[in-house]
Amino acid sequence: MSLKSFHGGIHPPDFKQYSKDASIEVMSPPAKVVIPLSQHIGAPAKPIVKIGDEVLVGQKIAEAGGFVSISMHASISGKITKIGKFNHPAGMMSNAIEITGDGEDKWIELVDEKDYTQLSVDEIKKRIADAGVCGMGGAGFPTHVKLSPPAEKPIDTVILNGVECEPYLTADYRVMLENSAEILAGLKIFMKTVSAKNGVIGIEANKPDAIKIFKQLVKNEANISVVNLKLKYPQGAEKQLIYAATKRKVPNKGGLPMDVKVVVQNVGTAIAVYEAVRYKKPLVERVITVSGKIVKSPKNLKARVGTFYSELLEKCDGTTAEIGKVISGGPMMGFAVSSLEIPMAKTSSGVLLFDEKEAHNDAESVCLRCGRCVDVCPLDLVPSLIVHNVRYEDWETAEKYGTMDCMKCGSCVYVCPSHIKLIQWIDIGKMKINELRRK
Amino acid sequence: MNSVYAVSAAPHIKQKISVNSVMWQVVLALVPALLVGIFFFGIQSLLLTLYSIVAAVATEGIIQKMRKIPITVSDGSAVVTGVLVAFNINVAAPWWLPVIGSVFAIAIGKQIFGGLGFNIFNPALLGRAFLVASWPTLMTAGWTKTQPLWNTFQSSINGLQNISSKVPDAITAATPLGVAKALRDTTLVSSEIANSVMNDLTSSKTIFELFLGNIGGVIGEVSAAALLLGAAYLAWKHIIEWRIPVSFIGTVAVLTFTFGGINGIFSASIMLPIFHIFSGGLILGAFFMATDMVTSPVTKKGRIYFGIGCGVITVVIRLVGGYPEGVSYSILLMNIIVPLLDKYTVPKSFGEVKK
Numbered sequence A: 001m002s003l004k005s006f007h008g009g010i011h012p013p014d015f016k017q018y019s020k021d022a023s024i025e026v027m028s029p030p031a032k033v034v035i036p037l038s039q040h041i042g043a044p045a046k047p048i049v050k051i052g053d054e055v056l057v058g059q060k061i062a063e064a065g066g067f068v069s070i071s072m073h074a075s076i077s078g079k080i081t082k083i084g085k086f087n088h089p090a091g092m093m094s095n096a097i098e099i100t101g102d103g104e105d106k107w108i109e110l111v112d113e114k115d116y117t118q119l120s121v122d123e124i125k126k127r128i129a130d131a132g133v134c135g136m137g138g139a140g141f142p143t144h145v146k147l148s149p150p151a152e153k154p155i156d157t158v159i160l161n162g163v164e165c166e167p168y169l170t171a172d173y174r175v176m177l178e179n180s181a182e183i184l185a186g187l188k189i190f191m192k193t194v195s196a197k198n199g200v201i202g203i204e205a206n207k208p209d210a211i212k213i214f215k216q217l218v219k220n221e222a223n224i225s226v227v228n229l230k231l232k233y234p235q236g237a238e239k240q241l242i243y244a245a246t247k248r249k250v251p252n253k254g255g256l257p258m259d260v261k262v263v264v265q266n267v268g269t270a271i272a273v274y275e276a277v278r279y280k281k282p283l284v285e286r287v288i289t290v291s292g293k294i295v296k297s298p299k300n301l302k303a304r305v306g307t308f309y310s311e312l313l314e315k316c317d318g319t320t321a322e323i324g325k326v327i328s329g330g331p332m333m334g335f336a337v338s339s340l341e342i343p344m345a346k347t348s349s350g351v352l353l354f355d356e357k358e359a360h361n362d363a364e365s366v367c368l369r370c371g372r373c374v375d376v377c378p379l380d381l382v383p384s385l386i387v388h389n390v391r392y393e394d395w396e397t398a399e400k401y402g403t404m405d406c407m408k409c410g411s412c413v414y415v416c417p418s419h420i421k422l423i424q425w426i427d428i429g430k431m432k433i434n435e436l437r438r439k
Numbered sequence B: 001m002n003s004v005y006a007v008s009a010a011p012h013i014k015q016k017i018s019v020n021s022v023m024w025q026v027v028l029a030l031v032p033a034l035l036v037g038i039f040f041f042g043i044q045s046l047l048l049t050l051y052s053i054v055a056a057v058a059t060e061g062i063i064q065k066m067r068k069i070p071i072t073v074s075d076g077s078a079v080v081t082g083v084l085v086a087f088n089i090n091v092a093a094p095w096w097l098p099v100i101g102s103v104f105a106i107a108i109g110k111q112i113f114g115g116l117g118f119n120i121f122n123p124a125l126l127g128r129a130f131l132v133a134s135w136p137t138l139m140t141a142g143w144t145k146t147q148p149l150w151n152t153f154q155s156s157i158n159g160l161q162n163i164s165s166k167v168p169d170a171i172t173a174a175t176p177l178g179v180a181k182a183l184r185d186t187t188l189v190s191s192e193i194a195n196s197v198m199n200d201l202t203s204s205k206t207i208f209e210l211f212l213g214n215i216g217g218v219i220g221e222v223s224a225a226a227l228l229l230g231a232a233y234l235a236w237k238h239i240i241e242w243r244i245p246v247s248f249i250g251t252v253a254v255l256t257f258t259f260g261g262i263n264g265i266f267s268a269s270i271m272l273p274i275f276h277i278f279s280g281g282l283i284l285g286a287f288f289m290a291t292d293m294v295t296s297p298v299t300k301k302g303r304i305y306f307g308i309g310c311g312v313i314t315v316v317i318r319l320v321g322g323y324p325e326g327v328s329y330s331i332l333l334m335n336i337i338v339p340l341l342d343k344y345t346v347p348k349s350f351g352e353v354k355k
Helices: A121-130 A171-178 A180-193 A208-217 A238-246 A267-279 A309-315 A372-376 A383-391 A395-400 A411-415 A422-438 B019-041 B043-066 B077-087 B096-107 B123-134 B151-166 B176-185 B191-201 B204-212 B224-236 B243-259 B272-278 B282-289 B300-319 B327-336 B338-344
Strands: A024-026 A032-036 A060-063 A078-087 A093-101 A157-162 A198-204 A224-229 A262-266 A285-291 A299-304 A323-328 A335-337 A350-355
Touching: A024 A171, A032 A078, A060 A093, A121 A180, A121 A267, A157 A171, A157 A180, A157 A238, A157 A267, A171 A180, A171 A208, A171 A267, A171 A285, A180 A198, A180 A208, A180 A262, A180 A267, A198 A208, A198 A238, A208 A224, A224 A238, A238 A262, A262 A267, A267 A285, A285 A309, A299 A309, A309 A350, A372 A383, A372 A411, A383 A395, A383 A422, A395 A422, A411 A422, B019 B043, B019 B077, B019 B224, B019 B282, B043 B077, B043 B096, B077 B096, B077 B123, B077 B282, B096 B123, B123 B327, B176 B191, B176 B272, B176 B300, B204 B224, B204 B272, B224 B282, B243 B272, B243 B282, B243 B300, B272 B282, B282 B300, B282 B327, B300 B327, B300 B338, B327 B338
Parallel strands: A024 A299, A157 A198, A157 A262, A198 A224, A285 A350
Antiparallel strands: A032 A093, A078 A093, A285 A299, A323 A335, A323 A350
16 A cells, blocks of 8 residues: 655655654753744734743743734743843844743642543633643644634644654654653644544654554544655645645645644644643743754753753764754754854754755756756646746746745755755745735 | 854755756766667767767857856766767768767757757757758668677668568668658559558567667667667656656657558558657657757646647658658757747646635
């Protein structure tokens, strides 16, 4: 039987060997953290503390800046020492709150509600919102919003995303091996909240042990299944995962999973939601992969939100060679950042370190019109034609050819023999088209 | 810890592929056909190919120098053009014929449009068209002139020689395709003889000869087997894609089966399409020329239409046109409408819901 998948896509080497066998290690709370106010899609959070305030771990320090927004919590106990511009894991500067720790790791009071499954849907959503949970797979969409589809969009299936198709990253893999029960509990909370009758756990075929664990775990669950997905990038992209698991196609031009009765959540998010609902524990820590050929001891670390990359790397014994590039996230869609003094966020799935050679970029040469980008595009776009129109500033044609549909998976750039940075060009197109739309 | 690291847009990993590697792999894929050419036609075919390559590379370098742009002759694209021009030359041709063809191909076919990536026509085919128009007799190959390097192969060419001797004098054709065409057109031979020759042409023995390349013809297109070996390598490396060759050859097969018989529609033997596929330049054209990246459509549907168009024009020329062979003109003609094909075949992006 052939494995479920989508058409297009690429097969990069997965580089997961560095860290996949490293069990999750808990990192002790750092002496200082920086909590960005924008770690998610939507309005930035608004600070509710001032400099000098004492805070406990899990104490709310910024509240949601709107409906599509999340609150932020202190991830170490100590004193607020600065509120202002700091480096952000996506490469720019943004507002953040700095906390200098007291070294005591004093927590707010948590609960342990054993019959949390009896809670009302509204109470569950409130607890998720209170805990500041957002999608932990990458984009960071506020979870309580995703779980509140309008009444005319009923949901019948919740898909848990355990694909982790980005090379190098193994954080989701490790939590699937080590926290499978919590993940399943989280999935059931999702299903209850959106009254979905089916649950699906999608895992890529390169993680057979995770697939085995979950198959065993859901053996007696009539309405939850495990889907073994073909090893292909970007298998974990929302639309591709939904198609592979259900054969449903999310409409283009801004369609959402709920248009095909589906909600997709990352496995890490499932754990955060489980902890938020049962223990009222805010999202202040997560598992992050620190990897790369030059990292001495690549690891999967459970670290506090706001911990600097430099400290994560120190925990991994540093590097064996000069660092050429630092990447927030995976190598396909992650952001290159210019320094290690960057705080990790709720969405940080990895930090990768490349040496000078791996950081090398070849110069663009002329497009051969070979069509390899067309063959791999999982969204059926014609990347080379879009880029051609962006280059010649024909925004109308560029938009007609689907510029705005591009999810920037990077498959086209990966296979381009001319080393054209198609995604960068398409990004220019997106910016310009948005600008024209606003006029 | 304050060092500044390189930043760039994602993705941060890349397949090991470049324009150079693509072009040199195409050159590599053409080597088996060249070896077969050398085997059947002698060392002269290698020399003609080398003259052609040198002419192509030199022309590219000189024009780039004149245009004061970076010289990119090492990217292999001019070498590909040089080899393909030589592959269209009869081994008996003088040394300057491939040279002129390659100079024309690079100068007029490629650099005048702006160089690699901007040319409208397949440069090598344009070079060939120029040579055919200027020196038609030199460009026409005899069809039983193979001289294998080893005598053991000598006997196997007798099959074709026998047919050759049976062809009535009323027909003055030089190649299998030429005979096939003449048999349809002429009224000077009895239908009995015509049918008998046609049967010989489509016998499995003839087709096997065609497949191996033990036929007269130009240097590079004689051996379907060697060309297919190279094409398989390119397909495996994702350098060529199935849509153009399959739709091209498929169209030729369907149309020649339907209309190719000498006694009206559907009178052809089932072997006739196979005869047409392995004759002339179809294999070389479909796998190495129609698939030229720069001059073929980028959209998937566009590639199919392009292949079908090439197939239709090829068959029209072979069966009713003025030439026995139409592969190169079919590709050149289809090159013209590539921008249109691209424009009208941009697919709906994934997930569009029909309303």
